[in-house]
Amino acid sequence: MKIIILGAGQVGGTLAEHLAREENDITVVDTDGARLRELHTKLDIRTVTGAGSYPMVLRQAGCADADMLIAVTNSDEVNMIACQVAHTLFRTPTKIARVRATAYLTRKGLFAHEAVPIDVLISPEQVVTDHVRRLIEHPGALQVLEFAGGLVQLVAVKAFYGGPLVGQDLAFLRRHMPNVDTRVAAIYRRNRPIIPRGNTVIESDDEVFFLAARRDIRAVMSELRRVERDFRRVVIAGGGNIGERLAEHLEHSHQVKIIEHSLERCTQLSERLDRTVVLHGSATSKRLLEEENIEDCDIFCALTNDDEVNIMSSLLAKRLGAKKVLTLINNAAYVDLVQGGEIDIAISPQQATIGSLLTHVRRGDIVNVHSLRRGAAEAIEAIAHGDKQSSKVVGRAIGEIDLPESTTIGAIVRGKEVLIAHDDVVVESGDHVILFVIDKRRIRDVERLFQVGLSFF
Structure with missing residues (x-):
C-alpha cells in the first residue's frame, strides 16, 4: 500500500515505523528537514521537506497515485487543508486526519464529503479520555480495551502475591471458575x-492480558489480584480538553475536582461543568493538595500538557496519600521508566492514537486495532468472510487454523453472542474474531489469513 504521512512528530514517526516494517511504500512529509533525516536513517522510507498542505509538495510526495493520506501534523488547519487538496487535485481514495480543536469537532456537518472530505477523523483527546474513563471504571486494571461494540473486553492486570490464581496453572482457572469463560491471551x-498454555503457571508481578465478556471482567480480575473498591473520589490535574471531557463524563457518578493553573480557564470550566469542583492553582503545590484532602482521593489523574508537571504532581499526590495515580506522559521514552513504581499507570497519548490510526490502515476486514505494550504487540478484531473453499478460517475449528507464530485467537463474537476461543469452536462467516499478536512482524500474515480468495485448495 502506498501511504503518505504528513508530520514527522511522535505520532507520525511512530506510525511510519509501524507501517514501514509491514511491506508498505511510505513517504513522510514535514517542514523539519533534520527530523526527516533522522527518520530516513532508521527506516526504509521516502521523505519530502515542505508544507503538507501545498499542492506541489503533495505531488512531489506521490499523492497522484497514493492509496492513503494520513495527516498528523501539529496543525489542525494544515491537516484539514491537506485532505481537501488531496481530494480535489489527486482524488486520493482514503484521507485520515488528526483534529484536536473542539471548535471543529463539534460542527458535525463540517467533515461531510461535500465539505471537508476527511474519511476518518481522529481526535486524540477523545481517544485518551475514553482510555482513562475505562481504567477508572475498572480499578486495578493497567489497560482496558473494547471489541465488538463493547461486548468483549481485553484487560491487562498485574498478578499480585496472594491472588487465588498466582502459583496455579491456567487450567486451574477453568476448574476454579466453571461458570465464567475467559481466555488468557498473553503473559508478560x-x-x-509468554504464549500461554494450559500448564503455564502465573507468577507474582506477571502482567496478564485476558479476554472475557464485559459482564465477567470483574470476576476474572478478582482471581489475579486483590479486589479494589470502586473509585468514587477523583482529582484531575489539568483542565484542558481531556480533563474537561473526563470530568463531564464522571461528574454525575463520581465526586470530581479539577485543578487548573489558568484563572480564565477555571472560569470557563466552572460555567460548563455542573457538579465538578474547579480549583485555581498548581497541581504541584503541596499546600493545595493537603488543603483538598488528597489522602481521601481514590485516583489522581495528571492530564496536563506538561510531562514534568504530570510526573511531579503524581509523585507528590501519591506520597501525600492518594490511593492511585494515573499520569499522562507525552514523551514515550518516559512511560516505562515511571510506571510500576509510585506511579501506578502511565499513559502515552501517542500510542493510544496509533491504535486508532492502524485500524484504518490494515488490509482485510479489520475493524479494530489496539496497540499494546507501547507498540510491541497488537490486539486485532477481524471479520471472517467467505466459506471453507475461499477462506482460511471460515468453516474451520480454531484448533485447525494455521495461525501465524506468536498469534492467538482469544474470542469470537457472533451477533450478540460471545464465544471464548477453544480448539473446537468453528468460525462462521460474519464472525468477529479477536486476536492477540505478540510479534508485530506477523501482522501481515494475520491480514492475509482473513483475506478471501477464489480457492485455497
Whole structure:
C-alpha cells in the first residue's frame, strides 16, 4: 500500500515505523528537514521537506497515485487543508486526519464529503479520555480495551502475591471458575512475552492480558489480584480538553475536582461543568493538595500538557496519600521508566492514537486495532468472510487454523453472542474474531489469513 504521512512528530514517526516494517511504500512529509533525516536513517522510507498542505509538495510526495493520506501534523488547519487538496487535485481514495480543536469537532456537518472530505477523523483527546474513563471504571486494571461494540473486553492486570490464581496453572482457572469463560491471551514476565498454555503457571508481578465478556471482567480480575473498591473520589490535574471531557463524563457518578493553573480557564470550566469542583492553582503545590484532602482521593489523574508537571504532581499526590495515580506522559521514552513504581499507570497519548490510526490502515476486514505494550504487540478484531473453499478460517475449528507464530485467537463474537476461543469452536462467516499478536512482524500474515480468495485448495 502506498501511504503518505504528513508530520514527522511522535505520532507520525511512530506510525511510519509501524507501517514501514509491514511491506508498505511510505513517504513522510514535514517542514523539519533534520527530523526527516533522522527518520530516513532508521527506516526504509521516502521523505519530502515542505508544507503538507501545498499542492506541489503533495505531488512531489506521490499523492497522484497514493492509496492513503494520513495527516498528523501539529496543525489542525494544515491537516484539514491537506485532505481537501488531496481530494480535489489527486482524488486520493482514503484521507485520515488528526483534529484536536473542539471548535471543529463539534460542527458535525463540517467533515461531510461535500465539505471537508476527511474519511476518518481522529481526535486524540477523545481517544485518551475514553482510555482513562475505562481504567477508572475498572480499578486495578493497567489497560482496558473494547471489541465488538463493547461486548468483549481485553484487560491487562498485574498478578499480585496472594491472588487465588498466582502459583496455579491456567487450567486451574477453568476448574476454579466453571461458570465464567475467559481466555488468557498473553503473559508478560519481566517484560518478556509468554504464549500461554494450559500448564503455564502465573507468577507474582506477571502482567496478564485476558479476554472475557464485559459482564465477567470483574470476576476474572478478582482471581489475579486483590479486589479494589470502586473509585468514587477523583482529582484531575489539568483542565484542558481531556480533563474537561473526563470530568463531564464522571461528574454525575463520581465526586470530581479539577485543578487548573489558568484563572480564565477555571472560569470557563466552572460555567460548563455542573457538579465538578474547579480549583485555581498548581497541581504541584503541596499546600493545595493537603488543603483538598488528597489522602481521601481514590485516583489522581495528571492530564496536563506538561510531562514534568504530570510526573511531579503524581509523585507528590501519591506520597501525600492518594490511593492511585494515573499520569499522562507525552514523551514515550518516559512511560516505562515511571510506571510500576509510585506511579501506578502511565499513559502515552501517542500510542493510544496509533491504535486508532492502524485500524484504518490494515488490509482485510479489520475493524479494530489496539496497540499494546507501547507498540510491541497488537490486539486485532477481524471479520471472517467467505466459506471453507475461499477462506482460511471460515468453516474451520480454531484448533485447525494455521495461525501465524506468536498469534492467538482469544474470542469470537457472533451477533450478540460471545464465544471464548477453544480448539473446537468453528468460525462462521460474519464472525468477529479477536486476536492477540505478540510479534508485530506477523501482522501481515494475520491480514492475509482473513483475506478471501477464489480457492485455497
